[in-house]
Amino acid sequence: MNEPTDGADEAAGPREEPESEPEASSGILRVFGRQLKLFRLRAGLQRPEFGAQVGYSVSTISSFEQGRRVPPPQFIDQADELLDAGGILKEMKEEVARAQYPAFFRDAAKLEAHAVELHVYDTHLVNGLLQTEEYARAVFTMRRPLLSDETIEQRVAARLARQKIFARTPMPTISFVIEESVLTRPLGGQSVMRGQLEQLLVYGHRRNVEIQIMPNNREEHAGLAGPFTLIETQEARRCAYVEAYNYSRLYSDRGAVRELEEQYGLLRAQALTPRESLALVEELLGGA
Structure with missing residues (x-):
């Protein structure tokens, strides 16, 4: 049997998959x-x-x-x-x-996919689990150093695939605390941001999801150290994922995780309630 060389480019089918980095x-x-x-x-x-x-x-x-x-x-x-x-x-x-995800996120992605609870605090952009395709593409397009077009499409597809967690059975408990400034930063343009706000309303009305907005005018704030995600696995293991510039870490030490759990509890108390938060999103949509 004559096997084509690895460099062969003989046309056989209509679909070309994007090259990975x-x-x-x-x-x-x-x-x-x-x-x-x-x-x-x-x-x-x-x-x-x-x-x-x-x-x-x-x-x-x-x-x-x-x-x-x-x-x-x-x-x-x-x-x-x-x-x-x-x-x-x-x-x-x-x-x-x-393998679609950046190397630094792969361990967290594995835990996220099977989590029974996820609690997320975001400061700069809407969390990937809530992003529309257009918003996600805008985020990756703005990334520096620049990503190739193929890598952008791969990352967008991987990000949207994470959202299968919302359809899982049994349903996981998921909550988000999002800074108000995130919702007034029109990444990708006004139409992209409008679609993103509409998606927040859709997810925010799910029975197992709570979205809370942290108003800009709060005089007390427990999350000034930056964004993080709390994860509880099916085995009752509690972890925390913290990502920063060129660095990320998955914490399993109980002391470190407990500190972030305490911060998150305070953040939820300081933020708008879920109902107030969705009302604010509707208000922003009215002005978009």
């Missing part, structure tokens, strides 16, 4: 790629043949097999069934999906 090329992608290639060869399929059946080009299949691109979940499901992989490829789907 080196940051996304983690070990799990290389492992998945090797397994994908082994199953494809075992099935007696060359890349053009396989690509035609799953709807991807030869160059994209090559990139998947080399661990240079993050394969989407639907491709993994297709490949597992078509190549009779017995669920081995599907078993890696969750780990592969996390």
Whole structure:
């Protein structure tokens, strides 16, 4: 069997997946790629043949097999069934999906996906779990150093995929405290911000979600050290994720987590109530 070289670019299907930056090329992608290639060869399929059946080009299949691109979940499901992989490829789907995230966020993403409780304090922008596609794209477009167009689209898709947590059963308990200044900063333009405010109202009316706004005129404020996220896992483990410029940390030490829990409790007491907060969002929408 004559196997095309990894640099081959023979047209086989309509879909081209965006190239990942080196940051996304983690070990799990290389492992998945090797397994994908082994199953494809075992099935007696060359890349053009396989690509035609799953709807991807030869160059994209090559990139998947080399661990240079993050394969989407639907491709993994297709490949597992078509190549009779017995669920081995599907078993890696969750780990592969996390490779879409920046390296510093992957551990937190894993905990977030299975959390029973999430409590988030935001100071500069709307949290990724609440972002619209347009708002998320604006955020990544403004990132410096500049991200490539392909990486921006990959990050947007990964951010939207995180929002599956809202549809999970049983429903997790999720709360947000957001600085009022975040809602008056029209990232991406007025129309993008209007859509984002509308989305806040949609999520804010969910039974398992509470959104509270911290007014600009508060004279007391417990969160001046910056944003953070509190996470409780299914095993009753409590963690805190703190992200800053070029640095992030996941805390599991009970003392450190307790300090942030105390801050969050005070923040919720100092902020507007959920009902008052949604009223403020509606007011902002009226002026948008």
